[in-house]
Amino acid sequence: MKRTVIFGGSFDPLHIGHENIIRNLADRFDEVIVVPTYVSPFKQAEKAASPELRLAMLRSANFPDNVIISDYEIGNSGCSYSINTVMNFASEDRKLYFAVGGEAVRTLDKWYQAEKLKRMCVFYAILRPGYDKRRDVENVEWADFCGDDISSSEVKAALGIGYGKSLVSPGVYKIIEENGLYDGYNFVGKAYERFGMKPQRIEHSFNATIEGIKLAKRYDANIKDVTVALLMHDIGKYVTVDMLKDMKIPVPDCGNLPEECRHAEYGAAICKYVYNLSDEIVNAVKYHTTCCPSMDKLTKIVALADFIEPGRKFDGVEKIREAAKNNLDEAVVMMLKSTIDYLRAQNKYVAPITIETYRKLGGKL
Ligand SMILES: [Fe+2]
Ligand SMILES: [Fe+2]
Structure with a gap:
């Protein structure tokens, strides 16, 4: 037998x-x-x-x-x-x-x-x-x-940014190339070049995307939206106001947002005006650092995946990763608490919208 x-x-x-x-x-x-x-x-x-x-x-x-x-x-x-x-x-x-x-x-x-x-x-x-x-x-x-x-889903994201070769065998890669398969994220690879994304930042974005795809499957979110938003979330990282002006992209009003959070606003403007992405994706990019009280599932997943991707190493990250396996909102509250505590300990500015979001989701200070 x-x-x-x-x-x-x-x-x-x-x-x-x-x-x-x-x-x-x-x-x-x-x-x-x-x-x-x-x-x-x-x-x-x-x-x-x-x-x-x-x-x-x-x-x-x-x-x-x-x-x-x-x-x-x-x-x-x-x-x-x-x-x-x-x-x-x-x-x-x-x-x-x-x-x-x-x-x-x-x-x-x-x-x-x-x-x-x-x-x-x-x-x-x-x-x-x-x-x-x-x-x-x-x-x-x-x-x-x-x-x-x-x-x-992860392989398709990787193919868009030139990481695909390590995830499929050479024969498969050839078939994909020759037939123009899975080209939905190819614009991201080109965006990385255009907006000067550094290799480390690309790696972080990819790691966050893998994390986000897992969360999307767990919490039944749209995988494609999560993938695009996370691949693009830091696209504004190396962009200046002058660059935006040169490219005729409307410069967002960042109010008193600290320097390290402005890339989210710049990135959202790029997603909206250059790539015509949906409002949901634009918002997820815009609020990935500060969050916002009306954040939807996509924005929660993007912010969280960015926070807990495997490259992140800080005290308490493991607990948030564990929470993310069971309860999205609870993990988001823990993430906000961790951010607020960290910024306060460093005597840094905490965006009011972050505190507002934390309270709205039931967090106590
Ligand atoms: Fe970021
Ligand atoms: Fe990031």
Whole structure:
């Protein structure tokens, strides 16, 4: 009997995280069947690559001989339940496994025809790094390796700013380039050049974006808006009033905002007048340092991701990171408290709008 594992996904695009999982599966099973799913062109917030190109990405990777790339679900071009795929590959000489993410284990009972599915295959659960929550569940076998903590949304953001090459293999990169795929954030890379963003600042912006994408998924926010706002949040960092005037960008009135907060106002003006971004994104950039009492979910996520991205190291950041996993508002209040306390300890100006926001969200001074 062959031990066969089915690994499905949209692979939009195929990234090194997927490739590592497929290689690990190939080491542990007699046969790996990789099944790219059909992606409805109508359901996507971001344009998906065509089924043919997603298949081409998988075929471009150098997988071991026991990896089979299947167009079964793509060929069905419609709603495809896992049970259909499992039934399609079932045979007398195969013991079937179905690879799932570790988090999916909680919801397996809600899958379509769950009972039948359980009878036909064993779930092979792969955890993300740092989520060691293996527990005994009927019909689930836990993989002895972890997946990488990379998401397709993150890869798309990286491609926009020239960071993509480290996240996809060369063959996949070539397909992306040749077909002009995932170009939604390419304007950001050009903006970085135009407004003199320094490499360190770009790295910080990217780290904040990755953090923001995680928060967006956790709190059900628009991933595309979060990505654009965070990639662009510090675009005003190296901009002067004279530069804005030269570029015919209306100079914002910064009132008595301290120097270190003005880049947010300049950045918002750039987002609005040069790139015509939405009011929500412009506001998120504008208030990413001071916050504001009427801040929406997008602005909260942008401010918080900027504050807790992995490069930030200050006393108390870990507690805020923990809070951000459970309660967005609570984490924002902690962030504001930390900012106010820090500025006061340094005898620095605290923007009244920051204190107002802190009180509005229930914080006490
Ligand atoms: Fe900033
Ligand atoms: Fe920042």
